[in-house]
Amino acid sequence: xxxxxxxxxxxxxxxxxxxxxxxxxxxxxxxxxxxxxxxxxxxxxxxxxxxxxxxxxxxxxxxxxxxxxxxxxxxxxxxxxxxxxxxxxxxxxxxxxxxxxxxxxxxxxxxxxxxxxxxxxxxxxxxxxxxxxxxxxxxxxxxxxxxxxxxxxxxxxxxxxxxxxxxxxxxxxxxxxxxxxxxxxxxxxxxxxxxxxxxxxxxxxxxxxxxxxxxxxxxxxxxxxxxxxxxxxxxxxxxxxxxxxxxxxxxxxxxxxxxxxxxxxxxxxxxxxxxxxxxxxxxxxxxxxxxxxxxxxxxxxxxxxxxxxxxxxxxxxxxxxxxxxxxxxxxxxxxxxxxxxxxxxxxxxxxxxxxxxxxxxxxxxxxxxxxxxxxxxxxxxxxxxxxxxxxxxxxxxxxxxxxxxxxxxxxxxxx
Numbered sequence: 001x002x003x004x005x006x007x008x009x010x011x012x013x014x015x016x017x018x019x020x021x022x023x024x025x026x027x028x029x030x031x032x033x034x035x036x037x038x039x040x041x042x043x044x045x046x047x048x049x050x051x052x053x054x055x056x057x058x059x060x061x062x063x064x065x066x067x068x069x070x071x072x073x074x075x076x077x078x079x080x081x082x083x084x085x086x087x088x089x090x091x092x093x094x095x096x097x098x099x100x101x102x103x104x105x106x107x108x109x110x111x112x113x114x115x116x117x118x119x120x121x122x123x124x125x126x127x128x129x130x131x132x133x134x135x136x137x138x139x140x141x142x143x144x145x146x147x148x149x150x151x152x153x154x155x156x157x158x159x160x161x162x163x164x165x166x167x168x169x170x171x172x173x174x175x176x177x178x179x180x181x182x183x184x185x186x187x188x189x190x191x192x193x194x195x196x197x198x199x200x201x202x203x204x205x206x207x208x209x210x211x212x213x214x215x216x217x218x219x220x221x222x223x224x225x226x227x228x229x230x231x232x233x234x235x236x237x238x239x240x241x242x243x244x245x246x247x248x249x250x251x252x253x254x255x256x257x258x259x260x261x262x263x264x265x266x267x268x269x270x271x272x273x274x275x276x277x278x279x280x281x282x283x284x285x286x287x288x289x290x291x292x293x294x295x296x297x298x299x300x301x302x303x304x305x306x307x308x309x310x311x312x313x314x315x316x317x318x319x320x321x322x323x324x325x326x327x328x329x330x331x332x333x334x335x336x337x338x339x340x341x342x343x344x345x346x347x348x349x350x351x352x353x354x355x356x357x358x359x360x361x362x363x364x365x366x367x368x369x370x371x372x373x374x375x376x377x378x379x380x381x382x383x384x385x386x387x388x389x390x391x392x393x394x395x396x397x398x399x400x401x402x403x404x405x406x407x408x409x410x411x412x413x414x415x
Contacts, residue, residue, distance in 0.1 A: 015323075016243060016310065017077060018325070019309060019322045019323075019329060021074070021077055021329030021330075022322075022324070022325030022326060022332075023309065025332060025371060026371045027070030028336070030364060031066050033366065033367045034049060035121045036346075037355060037358045037363050038355070038358075040121070040191075041184055041187055045181065045185055047188060049359050050358075050360050054361045055361050058361045058363075059360045060274055060275065063274035063278070064267075064274035064275075065270065065301075068298035069270070069298050069301050072230050073306065075127070075130075075230035076230045076233055077234060078131070079134060079232060079233065079235045080234035080237050080243075082231070083138075083235040083239060085099075085103075086138060097135055102398055106394055106398050110333070110394070115207075116204070117204075118344060120210045120211035120214060122340075124333075124336075126218060127227070131231065142240055145232045145235055149229040149233050150229075151229075152225045152228055153299075155222045157292055159220075159221060160222075160291065161292060164289055165285075191206070195347065195349065196354070197353065203349065226295070252314070254314045255307065255310060255314075256303070256307040259308070260307065262303045262304040262307060263308055266297060266300040266301025266304045269301075273294050273297055276290045277291065277294075324375040324376070327379045330382060330387075331388030332388075334391060339370060339374075342370055343370075346366070383407075385405050386405060387405065
């Protein structure tokens with residue numbers, strides 16, 4: 001007997017999850033703006049994006065409230081979405097493993113094209129790769145998922161502690177550190193020159209090299225296993241049907257345990273760590289220690305953000321106000337890639353060529369402006385179409401047949 005597997009209908013979606021995706025799109029763009037407009041290596045050399053007090057304050061707040069807080073949220077939502085899809089396919093009598101492999105391979109193709117042709121900061125390729133690994137855990141018990149998540153979260157912390165210890169042992173070689181810093185600053189200038197004034201071919205080669213280096217760093221420092229841990233936590237929430245059960249409770253009782261505590265503690269801890277990372281000398285072992293602590297404090301604040309939106313969506317008034325975020329979240333893939341296209345056209349030589357010339361505050365203004373426009377466009381688009389354009393392509397390639405894009409025209413009611 002054949003079974004029909006179809007995309008999730010709009011009426012079956014959980015609005016809260018789409019709202020969270022729409023919110024995460026803003027945070028990710030704010031963080032990515034520092035790489036769209038400025039060399040990635042500047043995050044190591046600490047070359048500031050602008051010299052004004054407003055630029056410095058903006059960078060501090062972005063480090064405290066956004067950096068390392070939104071990719072955990074997106075990774076969690078990705079893992080949760082994976083599980084919910086596999087559950088639907090299982091109920092329809094299909095093969096969830098085979099379906100998800102096909103879906104993730106298509107996403108990997110999107111990510112590779114994004115990384116090599118548009119922007120090297122792509123995360124889709126990594127998500128697809130990690131998603132394939134997460135499929136190995138689809139049959140384990142919820143408690144086992146949490147145990148594995150805990151083990152995986154500990155790995156980058158242990159690796160980071162090892163690098164901090166190694167740095168402390170080598171800290172006496174001041175001349176070597178000075179030479180290394182000088183080499184990185186030279187690389188910064190070459191990056192600015194390439195992206196701001198280079199040809200498309202030069203940018204393509206530089207982008208590809210930077211992407212490969214980023215992939216090595218992701219594996220070397222354990223970022224990939226941390227993302228896998230967040231996928232597993234998302235799958236745990238899916239197996240426990242936590243969000244479905246929240247919807248079944250009276251509005252006044254819809255909250256996540258310790259959500260307000262994590263929000264408060266996360267805000268205080270991340271502000272303190274962002275400040276310490278800013279004032280601590282790069283040659284000090286403490287500089288690495290603060291970075292390790294953010295691997296813990298960042299996801300704590302992410303959970304606080306998650307809990308905040310659970311609380312906000314308890315009321316009809318707030319759900320109505322947040323609907324534009326839900327529309328953007330339903331088109332998260334299209335909006336994510338569009339952000340890259342817009343920003344590279346602003347900053348790269350084949351556009352306005354402003355790479356290296358925009359301060360942190362103006363970068364924040366550009367980020368919020370792009371996001372607000374995307375909210376409006378997403379609302380208008382979904383009044384006419386079922387999916388965003390890239391979501392349509394992703395589904396069509398995954399299901400092996402062209403999906404219906406347009407919504408059925410509404411018929412006038414009879415007099």
